[in-house]
Amino acid sequence: xxxxxRVENLSxxxxxxxxxxxxxxxxxxxLTDSVKxxxxxxxxxxxxxxxxxxxxxxxxxxxVSFEVRQGDRIGIIGRNGAGKSTLxxxxxxxxxxxxxxxxxxxxxxxxxxxxxxxxxxxxGRENIFLxxxxxxxxxxxxxxxxxxxxxxxxxxxxxxxxxKRYSSGMYVRLAFSVAAHLEPEILLVDEVLAVGDxxxxxxxxxxxxxxxxxxxxxxxxxxxxxxxxxxxxxxxLLSSGQVHSMGDMQEAIRExxxxxxxxxxxxxxxxxxxxxxxxxxxxLWIADARGHRINEIPLDEPLEVCIDASASAPYRNRSDIxxxxxxxxxxxxxxxxCVSSWVDNRIEIxxxxxxxxxxxxxxxxxxxTYLISASISARGITLDYIEHCGSVHLVExxxxxxxxxxxxxxxxxxxxxxxxxxxx
Amino acid sequence: xxxxxxxxxxxxxxxxxxxxxxxxxxxxxxFRGLFFFLxxxxxxxxxxxxxxxxxxxxxxxxxxxxxxxxxxGRLAKLPSEGVPYPILVFAAMLPWQMFSxxxxxxxxxxxxxxxxxxxxxxxxxxxxxxxxxxxxxxFLFSFAILLGLMAWYGLWPTWRMATLPLFxxxxxxxxxxxxxxxxxxxxxxxxxxxxVPFVVQFxxxxxxxxxxxxxxxxxxxxxxxLNPMVGVIDGFxxxxxxxxTTLSPARLALSALVVAVxxxxxxxxxxxxxxxxxxxx
Numbered sequence: 001x002x003x004x005x006r007v008e009n010l011s012x013x014x015x016x017x018x019x020x021x022x023x024x025x026x027x028x029x030x031l032t033d034s035v036k037x038x039x040x041x042x043x044x045x046x047x048x049x050x051x052x053x054x055x056x057x058x059x060x061x062x063x064v065s066f067e068v069r070q071g072d073r074i075g076i077i078g079r080n081g082a083g084k085s086t087l088x089x090x091x092x093x094x095x096x097x098x099x100x101x102x103x104x105x106x107x108x109x110x111x112x113x114x115x116x117x118x119x120x121x122x123x124g125r126e127n128i129f130l131x132x133x134x135x136x137x138x139x140x141x142x143x144x145x146x147x148x149x150x151x152x153x154x155x156x157x158x159x160x161x162x163x164k165r166y167s168s169g170m171y172v173r174l175a176f177s178v179a180a181h182l183e184p185e186i187l188l189v190d191e192v193l194a195v196g197d198x199x200x201x202x203x204x205x206x207x208x209x210x211x212x213x214x215x216x217x218x219x220x221x222x223x224x225x226x227x228x229x230x231x232x233x234x235x236x237l238l239s240s241g242q243v244h245s246m247g248d249m250q251e252a253i254r255e256x257x258x259x260x261x262x263x264x265x266x267x268x269x270x271x272x273x274x275x276x277x278x279x280x281x282x283x284l285w286i287a288d289a290r291g292h293r294i295n296e297i298p299l300d301e302p303l304e305v306c307i308d309a310s311a312s313a314p315y316r317n318r319s320d321i322x323x324x325x326x327x328x329x330x331x332x333x334x335x336x337x338c339v340s341s342w343v344d345n346r347i348e349i350x351x352x353x354x355x356x357x358x359x360x361x362x363x364x365x366x367x368x369t370y371l372i373s374a375s376i377s378a379r380g381i382t383l384d385y386i387e388h389c390g391s392v393h394l395v396e397x398x399x400x401x402x403x404x405x406x407x408x409x410x411x412x413x414x415x416x417x418x419x420x421x422x423x424x
Numbered sequence: 425x426x427x428x429x430x431x432x433x434x435x436x437x438x439x440x441x442x443x444x445x446x447x448x449x450x451x452x453x454x455f456r457g458l459f460f461f462l463x464x465x466x467x468x469x470x471x472x473x474x475x476x477x478x479x480x481x482x483x484x485x486x487x488x489x490x491x492x493x494x495x496x497g498r499l500a501k502l503p504s505e506g507v508p509y510p511i512l513v514f515a516a517m518l519p520w521q522m523f524s525x526x527x528x529x530x531x532x533x534x535x536x537x538x539x540x541x542x543x544x545x546x547x548x549x550x551x552x553x554x555x556x557x558x559x560x561x562x563f564l565f566s567f568a569i570l571l572g573l574m575a576w577y578g579l580w581p582t583w584r585m586a587t588l589p590l591f592x593x594x595x596x597x598x599x600x601x602x603x604x605x606x607x608x609x610x611x612x613x614x615x616x617x618x619x620v621p622f623v624v625q626f627x628x629x630x631x632x633x634x635x636x637x638x639x640x641x642x643x644x645x646x647x648x649x650l651n652p653m654v655g656v657i658d659g660f661x662x663x664x665x666x667x668x669t670t671l672s673p674a675r676l677a678l679s680a681l682v683v684a685v686x687x688x689x690x691x692x693x694x695x696x697x698x699x700x701x702x703x704x705x
Contacts, residue, residue, distance in 0.1 A: 006435070014703065025704065027613035093545035095702040096441050103435035113543040121469045133461040134544055 002105075004186060004217050005068035005091070010100035012061040012086050060086040062241040063100070070106075070185075073218040075228040075249050077256050078238035080332035081272040081387065084221045085190060087238070088112060091219065092188050106185030106217075109136050113190070115175030120164035124155055124174055127163055131178045145181045152207075153177035173200055180207045186217045191224075223331035225253050257330070264295070264391050265371055271332075271387035278315045278383045279349065279376045283308035284390045286372070287357075296393035299367065299414075303392065305338075305358040307374055311349045315378065321347040325358050326373035327365075328388065335365065335412060364414045369393045448547060448695070455546045462554040466529075467561050481562040482569060485517040492634035502635045507665045508577045511570075515664045516633045516657045518566050519595040523653060524624045526559035526596070530603030531620045534611040538705045548698045549691070552607040556599050563592070570664070584663045591659035598652045598683045604690030608697035611705055632657050645675060652686065655679020 061083045068074060076084050089095045091102060092110030117134040118127050128149055132142035142149075150156055153174040155166075163171055222228050228235070228249060235252025237244040237259075245255055263269060267283050287304040288294050297303045305325050315321070323340040338358055340347050347356065363370070372390035376383045471478060489510055496502045497509030504512045530552035534541065537551050574581070610617040631653040632640075640648045648654055655676045662671040 025613055026615045027609075028615050030613065089702065090439065093439060094542065096699050097439065098441055100440075102439040104437040104439070105435045108437070110544065113539075116543045117537075117540045119465055119469060121472050122465065126465075126468065130461050130465050133458045134540065134546075138457055 002070060003067040004070045004105045005219075006103045007064055007066050007091075008101045008103075010061055010064040010087075010090065010102060011059060011098050012083075012090060012095070013098045014058045014060055059241050061090070061097075064238075064241070064243050066236060066243060066246055068217060068219070070217055071215045072234055073232045074220065075232035075235045075252065076219060076221045076238060077223075077225075077228065077235060077252060078244070079271055079388065081240075082238040083241040084238055085112075086241075088188050088190055088219070088221055104186065107136075108186040108188065109182045109184035110188040111135070111179045111182070111190070112188070114172060114179060118163060118171070118175060121162055123162055124150075124159045124166070127174070128178055131175065135179060135182055136184070137182065149177045149181050152180065152203075169200075176200070176204055180204055184216070187219070189218065189220045189222075191222050223333070225257075225331075229253060265388045267386070267389050270389040271373070273384075273386045275375070275377075275382045275384040277312075278378070279309055279311045279321065281307055281374055281376060281384050281386055281389070282310050282353075284372065284374055284386070286390060286392045295391070296395045297363075298395055298397040300362045300397070302359065302361050303363070305360065305372060305374070305390070307356045307358075307376075308353070309349065309356060309376060309384075310353050311351075315349060315383070316352070317348065317350055318378065319346050319348045320378050321349055322377045323347055323356055323358065324375040324377070326375075326387075327363070328371045328373065329412065330369055330371060332371070332388070335370070363392075363394055364416075365394055366410075366412050366414055367394050367396050368412070442699075445695075451547045452549070455550060458546055459550045459554050459557075462550060463557040466555065466558040470558060470561075478565065481565045485514065485521050485566050486569065489513045489517055496634045500635075502639055505636050505638065505661070505665070507579065511573060511577055511579060511665060512636060512661065513634060514566075514570050514573055515661050516631075518563060518570060519591065519656045519660050520628065520631060520633045520653065521566060522559045522563045522592075523595050523599045523656070524627065525562060526556040526599035527602050527606065528620060528624060529558060530555040530599070531606035531610050531617060533603075534607045534701070534705065535617070538611075541705055542702050548701055549604070549694055552603045552694075553600060556596065556603055559599065560596070574664075579665065581664065582666050584666065588660070588663045591656055591663060594659065594680060594683055595653075595656045597687050598656060601683060601687035601690040604694040605686070608690075608694045611701060612697060627651075627653065636661075645672075646678065649675040649678045650682055652679045652683045655683075 060081075064083070064087065076087065078084050086095075088110065089112070090097050091104075092108070092112065094110075094112075115131065117131055119130065122130065128146065129139070129142055133139070137145075150159060153170075153176070155170055155174050158166065158170065163174070166174070218231070220228065220232055232249040234247065235249040236246045237252045237256050239259070244259070245252065265271070267281070284305070284307050285293050286295070286297070287306055288297060289302045289304075291304070294303075307323065321340075325338040326334055327336045327338075328334050338360070340358075370392050371388040372392065373385075373387045374389060375385040492513045493510045496513075497504065533551045533555040534548070541548060541551070571581075606616070606620055606623075610620070628634075631651055637645075637648065637654055637658055656679065658671055659676060
């Protein structure tokens with residue numbers, strides 16, 4: 001079969017600004033910076049204005065090439081920051097690539113979010129037309145599918161009610177129903193199935209599977225390996241903006257879970273990194289109660305997250321340093337965050353090199369591998385931030401009863417509990 | 425996998441850095457439906473949200489007219505080109521209201537639709553354009569009131585009324601051109617939107633809304649016409665009121681030229697910003 005998408009040496013870079021106080025560019029800052037720069041050049045004409053050029057290039061995608069044949073259902077997986085969403089954004093033309101080319105054959109529609117453009121003041125009927133138009137359907141197409149959309153969403157009675165009065169379930173059902181009735185030749189889907197109740201999710205998965213069997217091409221980004229393995233026949237594993245491998249979906253999933261265990265995250269093998277500098281995280285490791293470096297820890301045992309940090313002179317002897325530790329699942333979902341200021345711990349870094357320890361009496365989580373992220377900040381400015389730079393493998397103790405019959409649907413948190421029976 | 429770079433004709437769409445303008449026009453045509461839907465949404469929401477939705481469109485220009493008539497007509501006793509002062513003011517309120525609300529709506533429009541812009545592709549220029557289109561609906565309401573007012577004062581439209589669509593287009597082009605500039609700038613610089621209300625307020629008094637442009641000394645007239653709304657408002661008065669109103673072709677041409685320049689540069693600037701819009705918004 002011929003290819004319908006051809007991606008050639010696709011790259012996308014972003015500029016990350018470090019000098020910013022606010023997340024957005026402000027005209028005020030641009031003006032004051034250029035005035036400052038002007039006077040600095042007057043004073044020292046040869047000097048480069050390093051303060052203004054405090055930008056760093058970050059390659060979200062690097063020389064990505066692949067081909068998609070007609071009828072392929074491709075799952076795209078990878079760690080957070082691997083470039084999955086950037087790839088979908090380029091394919092759906094939301095953002096332009098920096099280099100490279102994508103060639104597409106056939107009508108393409110993207111579903112990066114459910115209910116894009118929904119307006120709370122408008123009725124269900126009006127929103128169907130609006131959302132359909134936003135997703136690229138023509139008026140006659142929407143009219144032809146209108147009844148089907150309404151029946152699928154199970155909102156017949158509320159068609160003329162403003163959607164602001166809908167329950168969140170109805171809202172999502174209606175939004176997804178419009179999207180599920182898109183009939184493009186190529187469909188790009190981002191993690192959108194994480195919404196709605198399980199019954200409706202299954203219905204949508206079924207609807208999209210039908211789409212695949214009609215010879216339509218689907219590109220699907222998800223962290224839900226179960227739905228990926230049932231929906232997709234081929235998989236692309238992305239890693240730090242590059243195609244790590246491409247092949248059978250099951251194989252890609254296996255490779256992905258292997259890569260997190262054989263190549264565990266460390267200070268050198270991390271996700272995103274950012275921050276303005278001043279204090280730098282040099283190393284991060286997990287230790288047990290006796291201070292020994294470990295990779296696995298039995299359930300209910302105390303552990304320490306240790307950070308080796310180096311501070312430049314202006315950041316020494318200050319008491320406004322805040323340390324944050326994040327605990328994520330393997331697919332990057334945040335489970336818990338420990339922040340020094342939340343527990344009223346004052347962090348003072350005296351010398352150039354210090355070891356900071358975060359003591360955790362036990363992790364109330366089920367046995368699995370968890371990823372650790374760390375940040376150091378001062379007065380609201382992030383000095384260093386490393387995502388997924390460590391991991392801990394929580395294992396069952398021999399003495400604790402086995403978690404027999406436990407399934408991923410049963411949740412990740414362990415709540416101490418006991419059961420009692422009383423005859424009445 | 426190594427793929428040799430080929431540009432085969434079998435593909436419908438090629439995505440590369442720096443899209444051509446030809447493709448852009450084609451996309452604009454393809455997405456024309458979305459333009460109407462967005463404008464329709466904004467109109468619906470505008471007249472749904474408030475009970476006094478329509479009343480608001482009517483009251484605002486009426487109240488402004490009363491105030492301006494009192495201040496400029498009664499207190500300052502400015503000349504009125506031979507027509508009742510309220511009519512003189514209201515004829516100018518029509519294009520001014522359309523321009524200012526179109527400008528305000530469109531400069532906010534990109535930020536208001538940021539969610540949509542970061543999640544779906546369409547030619548972004550649709551957003552500020554449809555925002556301006558909404559002000560056309562308010563314009564129609566005000567226009568009906570003006571006709572009523574004119575009937576009240578016993579003024580009847582002449583053949584000149586037929587030229588009104590041209591001046592309306594000029595006002596729309598002025599609103600769009602500045603709207604392109606301001607929407608792109610406010611998306612890029614988050615504090616720029618604080619500039620917009622100031623520009624509108626300033627513009628109200630820098631344009632001959634509350635008074636006739638004839639009170640400006642002859643030697644400054646040409647310079648005054650650099651304000652594109654001068655040509656538009658003079659045109660409106662000339663087309664609607666009859667009386668002693670005159671229209672200088674040279675000054676009108678100058679205003680039209682300024683509008684053309686603002687519109688073209690605005691469009692080009694918007695196109696440039698559009699490329700990185702999803703990354704900065």
